[in-house]
Amino acid sequence: MKIRVYYEDTDAAGIVYYANYLKFCERARSELFFSRGMLPQSEEGYFVVKHLEADYRAPAKLGDLLEVKSALIERKGASIVLEQRVLLEDESLFQMRIKLAYLHDGRPARIPPSIYSILEEG
Amino acid sequence: MKIRVYYEDTDAAGIVYYANYLKFCERARSELFFSRGMLPQSEEGYFVVKHLEADYRAPAKLGDLLEVKSALIERKGASIVLEQRVLLEDESLFQMRIKLAYLHDGRPARIPPSIYSILEEG
Amino acid sequence: MKIRVYYEDTDAAGIVYYANYLKFCERARSELFFSRGMLPQSEEGYFVVKHLEADYRAPAKLGDLLEVKSALIERKGASIVLEQRVLLEDESLFQMRIKLAYLHDGRPARIPPSIYSILEEG
Amino acid sequence: MKIRVYYEDTDAAGIVYYANYLKFCERARSELFFSRGMLPQSEEGYFVVKHLEADYRAPAKLGDLLEVKSALIERKGASIVLEQRVLLEDESLFQMRIKLAYLHDGRPARIPPSIYSILEEG
Numbered sequence: 001m002k003i004r005v006y007y008e009d010t011d012a013a014g015i016v017y018y019a020n021y022l023k024f025c026e027r028a029r030s031e032l033f034f035s036r037g038m039l040p041q042s043e044e045g046y047f048v049v050k051h052l053e054a055d056y057r058a059p060a061k062l063g064d065l066l067e068v069k070s071a072l073i074e075r076k077g078a079s080i081v082l083e084q085r086v087l088l089e090d091e092s093l094f095q096m097r098i099k100l101a102y103l104h105d106g107r108p109a110r111i112p113p114s115i116y117s118i119l120e121e122g
Numbered sequence: 123m124k125i126r127v128y129y130e131d132t133d134a135a136g137i138v139y140y141a142n143y144l145k146f147c148e149r150a151r152s153e154l155f156f157s158r159g160m161l162p163q164s165e166e167g168y169f170v171v172k173h174l175e176a177d178y179r180a181p182a183k184l185g186d187l188l189e190v191k192s193a194l195i196e197r198k199g200a201s202i203v204l205e206q207r208v209l210l211e212d213e214s215l216f217q218m219r220i221k222l223a224y225l226h227d228g229r230p231a232r233i234p235p236s237i238y239s240i241l242e243e244g
Numbered sequence: 245m246k247i248r249v250y251y252e253d254t255d256a257a258g259i260v261y262y263a264n265y266l267k268f269c270e271r272a273r274s275e276l277f278f279s280r281g282m283l284p285q286s287e288e289g290y291f292v293v294k295h296l297e298a299d300y301r302a303p304a305k306l307g308d309l310l311e312v313k314s315a316l317i318e319r320k321g322a323s324i325v326l327e328q329r330v331l332l333e334d335e336s337l338f339q340m341r342i343k344l345a346y347l348h349d350g351r352p353a354r355i356p357p358s359i360y361s362i363l364e365e366g
Numbered sequence: 367m368k369i370r371v372y373y374e375d376t377d378a379a380g381i382v383y384y385a386n387y388l389k390f391c392e393r394a395r396s397e398l399f400f401s402r403g404m405l406p407q408s409e410e411g412y413f414v415v416k417h418l419e420a421d422y423r424a425p426a427k428l429g430d431l432l433e434v435k436s437a438l439i440e441r442k443g444a445s446i447v448l449e450q451r452v453l454l455e456d457e458s459l460f461q462m463r464i465k466l467a468y469l470h471d472g473r474p475a476r477i478p479p480s481i482y483s484i485l486e487e488g
Contacts, residue, residue, distance in 0.1 A: 004278060006271045008141070010134035012184045013407065017130055018415045019388035026384070027250045034248060034307045041379065049384045053419045062134045063278045126400060128393045135285065140270070140293045146300065149372045154427045156370060171262045175297045185400045219295035250384055256376035256428045263374070306378045 001028045003086075005064045015059035021094040022054075025084040028068040032118050044112055045104040050079070054096035062089055072119050073097070078108040080119060123149045125208075127186045137181035143216040144176075147206040150190040156241050166234055167226040172201070176218035186210055195219070196242050200230040202241060245272045247330075249308040251286035259303035265338040266298075269328040272312040276362050288356055289348040294323070308332055316363050317341070322352040324363060367394045369452075371430045381425035387460040388418075391450040394434040410478055411470040415423050416445070420462035430454055438485050439463070444474040446485060 003024050011017040029047075033040045040046065053119040060066055067087045074081035079101045102111045125146050133139040151169075155162045162168065182188055189209045196203035201223045208216040224233045255261040261286050273291075277284045284290065304310055311331045318325035323345045330338040346355045369390050377383040395413075399406045406412065426432055433453045440447035445467045452460040468477045 003215040004271075004275065006267070006274055007135065007284075008139055008267045008270065010128040012132035012134075012136050013129065013412070014134050014136075018392070019130070019385040022385035022388065023250070023252045026252065027248075030250055030307075031248065034309075039307055040251075046379070048425075049422050051419075051421050053417075055417055056415050059414075063274075063280075064285055126397065128389070128396055129406075130389045130392065135290070139467070141263040141266035143268065145372070145374045148262070148374065148396075149370075152372055153370065156431075162373075162428055168257070170303075171300050173297075173299055175295075178293045181292075185396075185405055187400075230308050251377040251379065252385070255373040255377035256378075256380050257373065258378050258380075261374055 001031055001068045003027065003066045003068060005060050005062055005066065007062065009060075010062050015061055019055065021056075021060075021096075022052075023096070024066065024068050024086055024094075025070070025096060028070050028084065029082070032070075032122065033070055036118065038118075044115075045102050047080075047100040047107045049098060049100055050101050051099040052096050054094065056094055058088075058091065058093045060086070060088060060093050070122055072122070074099075075116070077110050078102050080111065081110070083121075123153055123190045125149065125188045125190060127182050127184055127188065129184065131182075132184050137183055140178065143178075143182075143208055143218075144174075146188065146190050146208055146216075147192070147218060147220070150192050150206065151204070154192075154243075158240065166237075167224050167231045169202075169222040169224055172221045172223050174218050174220040176216065178216055180210075180215045182208070182210060182214065182215050189217070196221075197238070199232050200224050202217075202233065204241075245275055245312045247271065247310045247312060248324075249304050249306055249310065251306065254305075254306050255311055259305055262300065265300075265304075265330055265340075266296075267298070268310065268312050268330055269314070269340060269342070272314050272328065273326070275366070276314075280362065282362075288359075289346050289353045291324075291344040294343045294345050296340050296342040298338065300338055302332075302335065302337045304332060304337050310337070314366055316366070318343075319360070321354050322346050324355065367392065367397055367434045369432045371426050371432065371436060373428065375426075376428050381427055384422065387420070387422075387426075387452055387462075390432065390434050390452055390463070391436070391462060394436050394450060395401055398436075398487075402484065404484075410481075411468050411475045413446075413466040413468055415464060416467045417465040418462050420460065422460055423456065424454075424459045426452070426454060426459050432459070440465075441482070443476050444468050446477065448485075478480070 009020045070084045073083045081099050131151045192206045195205045203221050253264045314328045317327045325343050375386045400430050436450045439449045
């Protein structure tokens, strides 16, 4: 997924504000559903973030056209781990592993097979 | 209400991003309710923004300690107009007039007297 | 310009937060430059927001694929007025008129013809 | 440092958007400098985020009055590790360890003693 860096994403240090890489990654996760005419949250359940580990390697700047790549690297009954990277022309600027738990009515729930196939196709 | 300018509020031009003055003003409106242990939205209804006119006079910068002042300048049955200003040491940086309509279940509703008194006390 | 509504754009009222329509419009203004491999700010000068008037007609929601349309409606030596609209399938959700002044070293400056032609082509 | 949750911090899931806890923690780091009349970036250098690990335990909601607590847990010549927690009435909602490198002209630099004492006093 391509993401342009606009003024709103930058800060007075002249680079993308550190929290905004998490926004970019969440857009990529949600777009998996939106592009299929679905919402990430349904009556069956929804994902919540439980844990993440992030590496900041080089800063993105105003006007950069970034790419976000996501891969499912761990799959359990009620949670998944994704690896997401933010790239600028093949250079990895940011990388994170994020653990998402699937909930239904606030309690852990099995991830439906239809959701898995969306996440695996990427 | 005092508001500090953090990195997240600024952009690569080195000043506060233009949309963020609207955030500062909304904080001041919501804080009227929060400071009384209330939420701005209740079973009785909630406000939605209908119109605003804003003047940008001078930019705020990282670390500035701003003040937001709000005044109720027009009062109708189901809507109000507020004037809100963002100041830095008595200099007005930003000023807007904002019209808010009161809704209940998506339809215009009379603003309860208890809400008016909160808005008037400021 | 197409803009998808992500979680970050929405708030606890379930709709797009009112300041974020200004972000969407600014993306469209900046994209005029980015799509040509340029930055909105150069050694010649940059635009600053002086005034805006906005109408909120209907709310955008999570997953909506919006379109932002911009038109140059007033043109002076050192400032312009744009009309920008945010649409969902031909329905206008948000509309604003925004006055931008062109500055060089913090002082009003004539807008270069090359910049005008970018703004007029849209 | 106390932080109120406003509409801008929440999303359509009704809770604080996951990236915004990083904003809250950055405010606390910057406020250490602002409260002393300083900026976090000076001619001597500035911090950049290199790595972070975050745990999300329970969500914050609109109107919550949160507290951010920071502790310096590792100290090297040119980098530090902070532990930052976001609390609601003694309940830890969010916790992260964040590694910050100190740079001067884009290169690693020794953290001045004056900066250390600010970080240690917290």
